[in-house]
Amino acid sequence: MRADRLISLLLLLQNRGHMTAPELAEALEVSVRTIYRDIEALSTSGVPVYADRGPLGGYRLMDGYRTRLTGFTGAEAGSLFLAGMPGPAADLGLGAELTTAQLKLRAALPAELRERTRRIQERFHLDAPAWFRDAGPVPFLAQAAEAVWEQRVLRVHYRRWRGEVNRDLCPLGIVLKGGIWYLVAMRGAEADPETDTGAGVRAVRTYRVSRLLALETTEESFERPAGFDLSAYWADASQRLEAMRYQGVAQLRLSPRALRLLPVQFGVVGQRAVETAGQPDDDGWVRVELPVESQPVAVSDLLRLGAEAEVLGPPELREAMTRAVGVLARRYAVS
Template sequence: MRADRLLSLLLLLQNRGHMTAPQLAEELEVSVRTVYRDVEALGAAGVPVYADRGPLGGYRLMGGYRTRLTGLTGAEAGSLFLGGVPGPAADLGLGAELAAARLKLQAALPAELGERAQRVRERFHLDAPAWFREADPVPLLAQAAEAVWEQRVLRAHYRRWRGEVHRELRPLGLVLKGGIWYLVAHVEGGGPEGGAATAAGAVVRTYRVSRMISLEDTGERFERPDGFDLAAHWAESTRRLEATRYQGTALLRVSPRALRLLPVQFGAVGRQAVDGAGPPDGDGWVRVELPVESRPVAVSDLLRLGTEADVLGPPELREAVAAAVERLARRYGVA
């Protein structure tokens, strides 16, 4: 709406003091011509906007003028909880609301606090995604977020690693973990996917939003379960996942280089293995005990260490790694 844009323009000039037309156009995501028209509209409404001419010219407010029209809309107030993660806020369709809320808050602050808030914004930045990984495309994220907010039942077509399924979901919340969006939802019945059961017979499950093929609003509303705490549920489900993730321990003999790689490739359990490493042998290699996942996953993970590691046990894991190496040798024509 134009009224919202005019207020945003006014607050930009109030908070930053002096801005050129191209700068205003970029902030407001409009054309420079639109900025010219909006500035004229503000002047016609009695706002003392002064235009500086010349190459370094721009617009500023005269005489210490300050507006008190800084009330937040509902969407703007909600967006403030995502103030530290502007990228995810934009993914949720709240980018414009977050920008407007920031402007209004800064305008309402005393000058000293406003300057401090500006310094914090200039000096600290949170980048949620992990290194060396492109963010998942999440075209259905905004639709999922709207269903969470409006408590609407969704009919979902979802792609799992073992096939596609159709589910009727009662979305309870969205979680951003390591740059990946997850939808937490009630689903009637158990099923093969597992999840945390509730007293009503429903199961709370987690779905990766990027694997949603389609979402359909059924038009039906649902009531959130009393006392459901998204953060507490996520912490508990994460703890359960970590507890069941590792299914055994591999005994390895590793080189000094592999010892340095363990924390990089295996994270916390890699660091624990390094801390518990035995004394080096005559070649400088050491023995470590490394928690591993299922056998196929363990084989794949351990092959990443290449010739810098020797799997000593358990025997079935050593045989599985040897069989994988043999298959690779045959594939590449090595006797």
């Protein structure tokens, strides 16, 4: 869109100082004639763009114009990366900085671009948390984020599935996934057979921030692993978690209503099961194969389909469903 290109053109001139029309055209992947029109549009909107004539000519901004976009503090500049997520920014302790940074940036823009930012804010909103899920309070999130930035060791009391533990952690990053905050960290310098991968290299682990029961930032600093890439780590960890999540495949016979419910209740795997479903039988029921988690989780999930589904296999899952249904029948039996 043209407004996006005008912003890019303005920032190119501001950051590089002097560029010719062909250089701008190459950078923005447009024609030189388009650059001429865009320069004129910027000038008309109040941006002081000047053309230098001659063989070494080109375009530049009036000296001092850059000062209109200075004055950002480090926290304000960093908060702009969360401009579409005011809730998460506030969780990280950057709510006020984000508001101030947006006001400074908007005041620095020419009228045409300032109006576009206002319209975008009116028409688009990003809500990170998932529906119908309580992510839990995160009172230590801002402190953990500061430790990530300062590379300070954290001393935490953490609630795991198997009980509570004390840990010294070297925090490497913070991730927001589906409305839930996670801390990516290494264990402290002490020997740990669970996280030591050999050759003195400590494995990176993920901790849910809402399960931090206590947190203390120590004076001890640490060195980040050379070449550690938070985005790459998270992508790999997510794939491994997905691979570990599903431990088997259930063979099901479903009514038309259950078939419609499958994507709603089981997400992507449910949708894939629907797409590969067999032909309806005389009663309109179809057979599908659905990836499932551990047997207790599978039983709980499949019971939500009620009488609209029948588990055909594997035999151990069908037997587990039979036992669960028997317990329910006895519990709700009329004397």
